[in-house]
Amino acid sequence: MFIDDILNYRSLSIVGMEKNTGKTEALNYVIRQLDRRGKTAAVTSIGIDGENVDLVTHTHKPEIKLPENTIFITSEKHYKQRMLSSEILDISNRRTALGRLVTARVKMPGKVILSGPPTATWLKENIQQLQRYNPDITIVDGALSRKSLGSPAVTDCMILTTGAALSTHLPELISKTKYITQLINIEEYETKNTDYLLNLENGIYAIGGDGEIHDLKIPSSLLLEQYHDRLYAYGSTIYVAGIVTGKVLELLRVQKEIADTTLVVKDFSKIYASKENVRAFLKKGGKISVLLKTRLIAVCINPLSPSGYLMDSDLLKLELEKALDIPVYDIKK
Amino acid sequence: MKLSKSSTFQSAVQQISGLSFIYENLPIHSSLGRKKLMESLFCTDQCEIEETLDLTAQLIGLLKETQTKDRIGELSDYLSQFHDISHTLANLSAQKVLDDIQFFEIKKFAILTENVIEILQKTDISWAEFYEMKEVVALLDPEGRRIPHFYIYAEYSDEIARKRKQYSKEKNPDVKESLFLEISRLEDGVREKLSKQLSAFSTQLFVNFQQISALDLVLAKAKMAIRLDLCKPKIESGRSSLRGLFHPEVSSLLQSKSRRYQPVDLSFELSPLLITGANMSGKTILLKSVALAQAMLQFGLYVPAAHASMMLVDEVMLSIGERESEMSGLSSFAAEILTIDDIVKTVKKNVKVVALVDELARTTNPEEGKLIVKSFIEIMARYNTPAIVTTHYAGIDTCVRRLRVKGLQIDDNVEITAETINDYMDYSLAEITEDEVPEEALRIARILGVDEELTGNQKNSTFAGLKK
Numbered sequence: 001m002f003i004d005d006i007l008n009y010r011s012l013s014i015v016g017m018e019k020n021t022g023k024t025e026a027l028n029y030v031i032r033q034l035d036r037r038g039k040t041a042a043v044t045s046i047g048i049d050g051e052n053v054d055l056v057t058h059t060h061k062p063e064i065k066l067p068e069n070t071i072f073i074t075s076e077k078h079y080k081q082r083m084l085s086s087e088i089l090d091i092s093n094r095r096t097a098l099g100r101l102v103t104a105r106v107k108m109p110g111k112v113i114l115s116g117p118p119t120a121t122w123l124k125e126n127i128q129q130l131q132r133y134n135p136d137i138t139i140v141d142g143a144l145s146r147k148s149l150g151s152p153a154v155t156d157c158m159i160l161t162t163g164a165a166l167s168t169h170l171p172e173l174i175s176k177t178k179y180i181t182q183l184i185n186i187e188e189y190e191t192k193n194t195d196y197l198l199n200l201e202n203g204i205y206a207i208g209g210d211g212e213i214h215d216l217k218i219p220s221s222l223l224l225e226q227y228h229d230r231l232y233a234y235g236s237t238i239y240v241a242g243i244v245t246g247k248v249l250e251l252l253r254v255q256k257e258i259a260d261t262t263l264v265v266k267d268f269s270k271i272y273a274s275k276e277n278v279r280a281f282l283k284k285g286g287k288i289s290v291l292l293k294t295r296l297i298a299v300c301i302n303p304l305s306p307s308g309y310l311m312d313s314d315l316l317k318l319e320l321e322k323a324l325d326i327p328v329y330d331i332k333k
Numbered sequence: 334m335k336l337s338k339s340s341t342f343q344s345a346v347q348q349i350s351g352l353s354f355i356y357e358n359l360p361i362h363s364s365l366g367r368k369k370l371m372e373s374l375f376c377t378d379q380c381e382i383e384e385t386l387d388l389t390a391q392l393i394g395l396l397k398e399t400q401t402k403d404r405i406g407e408l409s410d411y412l413s414q415f416h417d418i419s420h421t422l423a424n425l426s427a428q429k430v431l432d433d434i435q436f437f438e439i440k441k442f443a444i445l446t447e448n449v450i451e452i453l454q455k456t457d458i459s460w461a462e463f464y465e466m467k468e469v470v471a472l473l474d475p476e477g478r479r480i481p482h483f484y485i486y487a488e489y490s491d492e493i494a495r496k497r498k499q500y501s502k503e504k505n506p507d508v509k510e511s512l513f514l515e516i517s518r519l520e521d522g523v524r525e526k527l528s529k530q531l532s533a534f535s536t537q538l539f540v541n542f543q544q545i546s547a548l549d550l551v552l553a554k555a556k557m558a559i560r561l562d563l564c565k566p567k568i569e570s571g572r573s574s575l576r577g578l579f580h581p582e583v584s585s586l587l588q589s590k591s592r593r594y595q596p597v598d599l600s601f602e603l604s605p606l607l608i609t610g611a612n613m614s615g616k617t618i619l620l621k622s623v624a625l626a627q628a629m630l631q632f633g634l635y636v637p638a639a640h641a642s643m644m645l646v647d648e649v650m651l652s653i654g655e656r657e658s659e660m661s662g663l664s665s666f667a668a669e670i671l672t673i674d675d676i677v678k679t680v681k682k683n684v685k686v687v688a689l690v691d692e693l694a695r696t697t698n699p700e701e702g703k704l705i706v707k708s709f710i711e712i713m714a715r716y717n718t719p720a721i722v723t724t725h726y727a728g729i730d731t732c733v734r735r736l737r738v739k740g741l742q743i744d745d746n747v748e749i750t751a752e753t754i755n756d757y758m759d760y761s762l763a764e765i766t767e768d769e770v771p772e773e774a775l776r777i778a779r780i781l782g783v784d785e786e787l788t789g790n791q792k793n794s795t796f797a798g799l800k801k
Contacts, residue, residue, distance in 0.1 A: 068501075076434060085497075085516070087484030088437040093364075093416060102434060107484060108500060110513065 002159070002298040002327055003033045006137060011127050012159065013046075013152035013294065015142035015269075017180060020165035022302030022331070024062040027141055029300075029331045030159070034136065035067040042071035042135035044126055045114035046143045046152065063111035064141070070106045071133045073126055075099050075115040084110025089133065094122070101126070105133070114141050120151040120198050120266065120292065127154065144269050153267035153292035158184065162320075163302030164311045173316070174323050177299065179275045181324050183268035184296045189289035197291055198266060200241040206234035207264060213239070221248045232257050239264040246277035252286060259285030267292040299328045334651040335675070336375045342632055343371040348651070349628045350621045354582035358561060359553045362413035365542065366549030375631050377645055379568050385551065385633035390565055391458060392555035401456050405552070408452045411445050412549045418442050422542060426535040430521075430528045433483055439531065439538065440473035441481035446541050449548070463544055464537035472530055485520040489527075493519045554634055563635035566626075567642040573687075573719070574600035577639025580622040584637075587755075595760045596639065599623065599736075603644075605713040605720040607706075607729065608762070610738030611773035615760040616723040617653060619738075620689045623721060624651055627687055644719075646687045650676045653691040666696045673709060680716045688713065688720035699726055707731050736762040740773060751781045 006012050014030065016023030027043075034041050043064065066072060066084060074082075076091075076099030085108035092101040098115050117123050123140065130138050142152030152158060160180065167173040191197070191211045204218040214234040218227040221240050228251065231238065236257050240248065244265050252261060263281075265271060267290045271278070282288070299320060303311040313330045320328045334348045346353045361367045376382055395401040421435040431439075443466035450463050470479070475488035487494035493516060500512045557563070561581050577596035584594035597619060610616050626636040627649050636643070652672045663671070676688045693709060694702035703726045710733050713720035739759035749757055754777070778788045 079434065080432065083513075085485070085520070087482050088433055089482050091416065091434065091437060105482075108497060108513070108516070 001033075002329065003030065003037070005297055006030065006034075006157065007039065009137065009156040009295075009297075010131075011138040011140065011155035012157050012297075013140040013142035013155040014159045014161065015144055015152045016161045017144065017177065018162070018166045020302065020306045021161040021163040022300060023141075023161045024064065025302070026159060026161050026300045026331060027139065028065050030139065031064070031066065031070065035070075039136040040069050040071070040134075042073075042130040042133060042138040043114060043141065044073035044123070044130070044138070045116035045141035046123060063113050065109070065111050066106045067109045068106050071103065071130060071135055072106070072112060072114065073101050073103050073116060073130070074112060076102055078113040078115050079104065082110070082112040084108055084112055090129075103130070116140070120154055121195060123151070124154045124198075151267045151269055151292055153269065153290065153294045155294055157295045157297045159298050159300060160184070160296060161300045161302065163316075164305035164309060165302065168305050168309050168311060170311070170316065170319060173311075174319055175275070177320060178323050180268075181296055181299075181326065183271055183278075184294065186268055186288055186290050186293070188293040189262070189264045189291055191291075194291050197239060197241070197264075200239075202242045204231075205239040205241065206232075207237040207239050208234055221245065224248060224251045228255065231255065236260040237262045237264060240270075241266070243270045243272050246273035249273050249277045249281040249286075253281050253284050261285075262287045262289055264289050264291065266290065267294075296326060299324060299326055301328060301330050302332070303330065334653070334672070335679075336628055336631070336649040337647065338375055338377055340375040341371065342373050345375065345628055345632065349624055349649075350653075351580055351582040351625045352628060354585070355557070355561075355625075355629065355634070358581070359550075359557050361549055361553040362409060363415045363546065363549050364417045365415060365419070365546035366412070366553065368417070369543075369546040369550050373632060375628070375649075376633060377631065377647055379645060382631065382633050382645070383568060385554075386565055386635070388458075388460070388551050389554045389558060389633075389635060392552055393558055395456055395458070396555055396559060404452055404456050408449065408456075409552065411448050411452070412545070412552065414445055415442065415545055415549070418542065422535060422539050425528070425532050425538070428528075428532055430525050431531070432524070433485070436473055436524075436527065437481070437483035439469065440483050442538070442542070443469040443473065444479060444481050446545065449545065460544070460548060462540060464534075464541055466537075466541065469531065469534050469538065472527060485523050489523045490519060493523070558635040561637065563629075564638050564641055566630050566636045566638075568630075568645060569642045570644055572600070572602050573641075573643045575623070575626060575636075575638045575641050575643070578619075578622050578626060578641075579637050580618050580625065581637050583618055592755060595758075597622075597760055597762060599762060601719045601721065601734075603717040603719055605710045605718065605722065605733050607710065607731075607733050607735045608721060608723045608738065609725070609735070609765075610723070611740040612777045613754060614738040614740045614758060616738060617691050619760075620651075620653055620691050620721060620723065623687075624649055624653075624689050644687075645685075646719075647685040648679060648687075650679065650686050650688045651690075652676070652693070653689060666694075669694070669696065670705075673705075676720070677709070677712055680713065680718050683716070686718055686720075688718060688722075690720060690722045692724060693722050695725065702726055703729050735765050737765045739763055741776070749780050754780055 014023055014027045031041055075096055078098065079102040084106055086104040086106050088102060088104050090103040096118055101117060117126055127138050140152060140155050162177045166176055191207060193211050193213060204216045204221060206214045206216055208214065216230050216233065218224060218230060221242060221244065238261065240263065252258060252263060263286060301316055303313040303316055313333060317328045317330060336345055336348065346356055361370065395405050416438060418438045421438050424431060424435065446466045447470060453460050473483060475486050487497060496512060496516050500509060500516060503509045503512060576598045578599055579594055579596040587594045608616055626638060627646065629636050630643050631645065652669055676686065680686055694705040706722065706724055706726060706729050710722060710731050714733060739761055741757055742759045775788050
């Protein structure tokens with residue numbers, strides 16, 4: 001079972017490809033299984049930036065069940081709403097949109113809503129800081145969201161959840177899931193300035209041969225067309241700090257330097273382009289690298305769609321395993 | 334632009350050139366220390382300033398000594414861990430029931446304060462007004478672990494302890510839930526009781542909170558004084574003497590270009606002072622340095638000089654630069670003359686002012702300009718006001734102390750450029766008796782490489798009458 005595999009890593013993120021693909025169930029399942037093995041988990045979440053506070057507070061955010069001794073980080077707001085007893089270990093100096101972050105240890109098991117830091121570097125620091133309490137593993141409730149500056153890729157390994165909520169048409173479900181796993185496997189870009197680059201929130205930069213960074217002064221990747229003459233001013237390694245859309249890939253693809261171009265992005269979750277766009281980009285000789293890479297260790301499936309359609313779990317598992325070459329589980333079984 | 338008793342450090346940063354650089358160089362750890370500084374007022378109380386300066390001196394001594402350096406490092410570590418708990422303390426003194434986050438804050442604050450007190454005692458820092466926090470810690474740390482974690486510990490109530498045991502053994506989810514609610518209710522009871530017990534200490538906590546921010550601030554002042562090579566000013570009445578005065582921001586800028594800043598000696602008493610000097614001879618920076626030193630002194634900081642004895646004033650008034658006129662939409666002359674008028678009116682109310690005026694009336698015609706300078710200086714003399722006025726005007730007919738920036742110290746044959754002009758400029762001041770004004774504008778302009786016709790080569794007859 002993948003639980004034993006997980007314990008080989010220091011940190012794990014669980015990410016859903018779509019709502020209702022069973023991410024919360026998977027998270028609860030992993031935490032429960034670890035508890036049964038007598039292992040202690042530390043859990044936190046990827047935060048969502050300020051403008052989405054209302055979304056966060058008004059929509060239902062799932063509660064996570066935490067066993068005794070689990071260490072968790074959540075915002076002040078969600079800490080106050082906890083349905084468990086816990087000992088506060090630390091409070092951050094910095095604030096998120098939902099208040100400071102509280103680190104606590106569960107004394108009497110129960111439920112809590114997880115929220116976390118809004119940036120990838122802060123999340124990295126938190127994972128680091130949680131080591132102080134000697135957990136057997138740190139788990140991040142991840143998110144694939146355009147709105148999130150955080151990244152599930154800061155963890156050493158990852159579990160992806162997919163299922164009927166994404167598509168009830170088996171070939172499409174498989175193709176979409178496979179595409180994401182391909183993005184997750186994009187190779188890592190090695191540079192001494194990784195942390196600096198991760199902290200940049202937007203803009204387009206060139207990375208020179210010695211790792212030096214030049215701001216190309218292009219305010220947004222949506223304006224690439226207007227500024228394309230600046231693009232190759234400092235070589236052909238281009239870092240896009242925000243998200244990369246299909247449009248960006250199309251624009252780069254038609255440049256004469258495309259065969260030498262390496263496009264660097266924060267992590268796989270920042271690529272918002274269709275499979276076709278990515279394929280066309282690569283076909284012209286362009287390369288894509290990520291600053292943060294994680295290892296996908298398992299895929300969990302939820303064969304039930306929100307509308308009530310139930311896919312054949314065994315078939316789904318079999319076909320996905322064949323296509324992805326990664327263990328696939330239906331944790332409800 | 335002026336500083337008076339109602340000016341906070343925050344407002345002074347906007348007004349005094351180079352003060353924001355000072356702020357950036359103050360290694361304050363806690364947000365409370367920063368808040369304390371920003372809210373501190375321009376001080377005119379000699380005892381208060383001297384007390385701060387003495388404490389700074391004491392800490393500098395400890396920072397420089399190897400035996401105590403590590404202790405102070407430890408102190409810095411603790412100070413950096415303090416949070417701003419003013420909101421929690423307000424809740425406490427308002428007799429509200431605190432939540433676990435607030436208990437945690439108070440517990441951490443109390444434990445850290447105990448650590449700080451311990452270090453202060455070990456290093457003999459004469460910092461009196463800390464309240465011991467042992468009782469507060471004891472209330473929030475029934476397990477006696479002295480770790481700043483917080484929980485409604487079982488030690489608070491036997492009933493909670495019993496119910497929790499019951500809860501962990503219980504299998505029936507319905508019973509479990511009702512047990513959870515019951516425990517929560519009991520915990521709330523403990524919170525209420527604890528809040529009440531703690532509120533007895535709210536004044537002490539509040540005082541300590543103030544003291545911690547003050548300590549953080551003084552330690553930062555001491556570290557900055559070492560870093561920027563500042564000196565402890567001596568307070569004197571009726572006389573200021575600044576030896577080796579410098580402007581830290583400009584000095585550090587020059588240093589980053591491997592160039593040297595030439596410090597200047599300047600002293601003045603309760604009478605005006607007229608300074609002349611060529612263009613680019615640093616008159617403006619000199620005035621800014623004096624303003625900065627005066628402001629730093631009266632915010633309880635060491636000053637940028639090698640040696641300083643200084644008078645305290647009620648107000649620092651400046652007329653430097655044209656920034657204000659751009660803001661208010663007035664013409665540069667109108668803005669200037671209104672500032673000058675403000676100085677005159679303030680002085681006539683017998684307020685103790687140091688006035689720093691750069692090139693008074695420079696934007697109007699020299700004949701009238703001279704008259705304005707003369708009458709301003711005479712008013713300042715009549716009211717015994719140290720006013721430092723720079724000017725380019727010759728023929729100001731008044732008996733007042735005059736200084737001249739020595740200026741370019743080479744003959745015409747040496748090749749100098751805009752980059753190297755600094756190396757040949759002597760920025761020091763010399764006493765002069767006559768009304769002499771350097772005529773170096775053309776020479777400086779040539780050095781800067783402006784169009785030859787502008788600076789009077791043979792082709793331009795405009796310059797025929799000029800002696801040089």
